[in-house]
Amino acid sequence: MSDKEILMEVKDLVTRFYTEDGVVKALEGVTFSLYKGETLALVGETGCGKSVTALSILRLLGMSGKTLKGEVLFYDEESKKRLGMTGKGPIEILKLESKQMLKIRGFGMSMITQDPMTSLNPVYTVGEQLLEVIELHKGMSGDEAKKEALRLIEDVELTPPEEIFKKYPHQLSGGQRQRIVISISLAAEPALIFADEPTTALDVTIQARVLELMQELKEKFQTSLILITHNLGIVAETSDRICVMYAGRVVEVADKFTLFKRPLHPYSQGLIAAVPVVTEKRDRLSYIGGTVPNLIHPPSGCRFHPRCPYATDICKEKMPELKPVETEDHLVECWHMDEVLKDLEEKGGVC
Numbered sequence: 135m136s137d138k139e140i141l142m143e144v145k146d147l148v149t150r151f152y153t154e155d156g157v158v159k160a161l162e163g164v165t166f167s168l169y170k171g172e173t174l175a176l177v178g179e180t181g182c183g184k185s186v187t188a189l190s191i192l193r194l195l196g197m198s199g200k201t202l203k204g205e206v207l208f209y210d211e212e213s214k215k216r217l218g219m220t221g222k223g224p225i226e227i228l229k230l231e232s233k234q235m236l237k238i239r240g241f242g243m244s245m246i247t248q249d250p251m252t253s254l255n256p257v258y259t260v261g262e263q264l265l266e267v268i269e270l271h272k273g274m275s276g277d278e279a280k281k282e283a284l285r286l287i288e289d290v291e292l293t294p295p296e297e298i299f300k301k302y303p304h305q306l307s308g309g310q311r312q313r314i315v316i317s318i319s320l321a322a323e324p325a326l327i328f329a330d331e332p333t334t335a336l337d338v339t340i341q342a343r344v345l346e347l348m349q350e351l352k353e354k355f356q357t358s359l360i361l362i363t364h365n366l367g368i369v370a371e372t373s374d375r376i377c378v379m380y381a382g383r384v385v386e387v388a389d390k391f392t393l394f395k396r397p398l399h400p401y402s403q404g405l406i407a408a409v410p411v412v413t414e415k416r417d418r419l420s421y422i423g424g425t426v427p428n429l430i431h432p433p434s435g436c437r438f439h440p441r442c443p444y445a446t447d448i449c450k451e452k453m454p455e456l457k458p459v460e461t462e463d464h465l466v467e468c469w470h471m472d473e474v475l476k477d478l479e480e481k482g483g484v485c
């Protein structure tokens with residue numbers, strides 16, 4: 135992937151939530167890159183920081199959250215043009231003024247959440263909500279804007295578009311609402327879409343089609359997608375690369391084939407091994423012992439050490455850094471890669 139163009143670099147993001155119980159150290163130096171046109175999956179157990187990563191980049195953390203450190207470099211020329219920015223270099227998202235950020239969240243990057251009702255306004259029709267985005271970000275009005283709205287409704291396979299245009303969100307099914315959210319997020323043709331568990335709330339029968347549709351539209355609009363999901367089956371079907379997160383850190387990054395076949399971080403190995411394989415007879419499902427730590431009092435050093443079979447003193451004392459292992463594009467953070475690799479060889483090279 136390294137010959138591809140980079141759309142976004144996220145460097146060393148540190149995010150905190152200030153709560154009555156204490157300070158939640160939600161992200162502790164999250165670092166990854168995103169290429170133009172790719173689907174990057176963020177995976178990991180509940181509470182590992184997937185949603186907070188998206189919200190930190192979009193600067194939607196709410197009153198109690200704050201990103202204390204880090205950089206988000208956005209290399210989208212169209213967004214620069216629309217913001218009226220001249221000069222070389224990327225957009226530094228965390229340094230934008232609130233007004234500029236509001237615009238970027240339309241034409242630069244947008245978000246599809248698990249519950250479409252959180253994105254839709256119940257008192258406006260679907261058509262009115264689409265028109266608002268089209269008028270604001272595409273500068274269209276009147277008949278031209280309406281034609282564009284109907285085209286977007288057709289793009290997400292809702293028919294007849296004229297009827298759907300007039301409906302309020304509560305008059306649509308969950309699947310139809312999620313399709314409308316997808317069409318609204320695509321309306322301004324953003325360079326990047328975050329999809330946070332986009333199909334979890336939908337019936338299994340329509341999940342697959344909504345995912346397929348997102349992939350088709352992503353290709354059509356050449357959008358990059360950051361897909362957040364618990365479902366490794368969905369990841370296997372739809373992503374190009376995978377970022378494994380654990381307790382507020384990115385612990386491994388690789389293309390999906392490498393990550394499923396040869397995960398190297400002990401946590402990723404546990405995560406992949408926990409996926410049931412119907413063609414294999416296993417006495418019991420593998421699992422990762424222990425639980426995700428409380429991020430008000432996270433473990434010292436490598437945050438995975440209380441659950442890791444390879445942990446030694448250095449793991450408890452110092453946080454490892456993401457480094458290439460085996461190939462330039464396979465990044466892992468672990469003090470004991472040599473031992474892990476040796477064990478893998480003994481098992482025949484595959485997890």
Ligand SMILES: Nc1ncnc2c1ncn2[C@@H]1O[C@H](COP(=O)(O)OP(=O)(O)OP(=O)(O)O)[C@@H](O)[C@H]1O
Nearest residue numbers: 151153158160179180181182183184185186187429
């Ligand atoms: N508004 C908030 N206030 C306090 N803590 C928060 C808030 N939002 C998230 N957190 C904490 O930040 C950490 C990361 O949460 P995040 O929502 O990113 O997890 P996640 O990986 O998306 O999990 P899930 O798979 O369950 O959605 C967790 O410890 C969570 O409790």
Ligand code: SF4
Nearest residue numbers: 436439442449468469
């Ligand atoms: S750094 Fe240590 S504790 Fe962390 S994953 Fe590697 S071996 Fe395990």
Ligand SMILES: [Mg+2]
Nearest residue numbers: 184185186330
């Ligand atoms: Mg989440």
